[in-house]
Amino acid sequence: MEVLLFGIAKDIVGDSQIQFSETDKVPRSVSELKKMISETYPGFGRLSSLAVAVNSEYAQDDVPLDRNDEIAIIPPVSGG
Amino acid sequence: MNKKIIEIVDIIDASQVFTELSDTQSGGICVFVGTVREHTKGEEVVSLEFETYKKMALKEMDKIAKEAMEKWKLNKVIIRHAVGFKKVEAPVVVVGASSAHRDACFEACRYLIDTLKETVPIWKKELFKNKTVWVSAHP
Numbered sequence: 481m482e483v484l485l486f487g488i489a490k491d492i493v494g495d496s497q498i499q500f501s502e503t504d505k506v507p508r509s510v511s512e513l514k515k516m517i518s519e520t521y522p523g524f525g526r527l528s529s530l531a532v533a534v535n536s537e538y539a540q541d542d543v544p545l546d547r548n549d550e551i552a553i554i555p556p557v558s559g560g
Numbered sequence: 561m562n563k564k565i566i567e568i569v570d571i572i573d574a575s576q577v578f579t580e581l582s583d584t585q586s587g588g589i590c591v592f593v594g595t596v597r598e599h600t601k602g603e604e605v606v607s608l609e610f611e612t613y614k615k616m617a618l619k620e621m622d623k624i625a626k627e628a629m630e631k632w633k634l635n636k637v638i639i640r641h642a643v644g645f646k647k648v649e650a651p652v653v654v655v656g657a658s659s660a661h662r663d664a665c666f667e668a669c670r671y672l673i674d675t676l677k678e679t680v681p682i683w684k685k686e687l688f689k690n691k692t693v694w695v696s697a698h699p
Contacts, residue, residue, distance in 0.1 A: 484613065486611060486612075486613050486681065486683060487611055487683030487685075487694055487697070488683070488694040488697040491694070526698060527697055527698060528696060528697065528698055528699045533613070533616055533681070536613070536615045536616035536619055537616070537619070538679075552613055552616070552681075554613070554616075554681050555683070555694070555697060556696045556697050557677070557678070557679065557680060557681055557682060557683060557696070558677075558682070558683055558684040558694070558695035558696040558697075559610070559612075559617075559641055559653065559676055559677060559680050559681075559682030559683070559684065560594050560641075560652075560653050560673055560676050560677040560682075560684075
């Protein structure tokens with residue numbers, strides 16, 4: 481499973497994506513993903529907000545994750 | 561003619577927008593152009609860098625344009641955002657609408673920019689002389 485990173489999320493992780501390999505514990509839902517990355521990278525816990533997109537749509541915490549989904553971490557947006 | 565223009569580009573030419581929104585049925589065009597300000601909280605900004613999750617950003621921008629066209633009677637709508645490095649005074653976003661009467665396009669224009677700032681996955685980094693800051697990242 482691959483998770484895309486943008487903006488400050490890239491700086492927190494030090495990469496443009498997070499890979500969960502077959503052998504890793506793979507997050508099964510949006511809330512699990514948020515919890516796992518916040519534990520591994522405490523910088524996420526200090527953000528004003530943290531959203532996840534599944535197949536390029538905002539996804540609520542209970543949305544399940546499949547390894548074929550396009551998953552992205554959406555830190556606080558600041559366009560305009 | 562296309563009624564909706566939704567784009568993410570490298571460089572914005574703010575002078576195009578009148579022609580793009582002009583319409584025989586419209587009596588008014590309202591446009592907001594967001595530009596790079598020289599100071600943030602008293603500190604001098606050297607430049608801004610914009611990054612996007614393009615696929616999702618275009619989807620979200622399209623939703624906003626559609627919602628605006630449902631809420632108000634609009635003839636044309638534009639949402640165009642720039643990405644990459646931008647110098648002070650450069651245009652970074654253009655939103656606008658045309659309508660038969662001015663109330664609709666004035667109200668829609670504010671809705672377009674306010675909603676874009678809340679939902680569209682675009683990130684702005686401020687580059688100062690001695691540091692960089694992702695805008696709005698921290699409380």
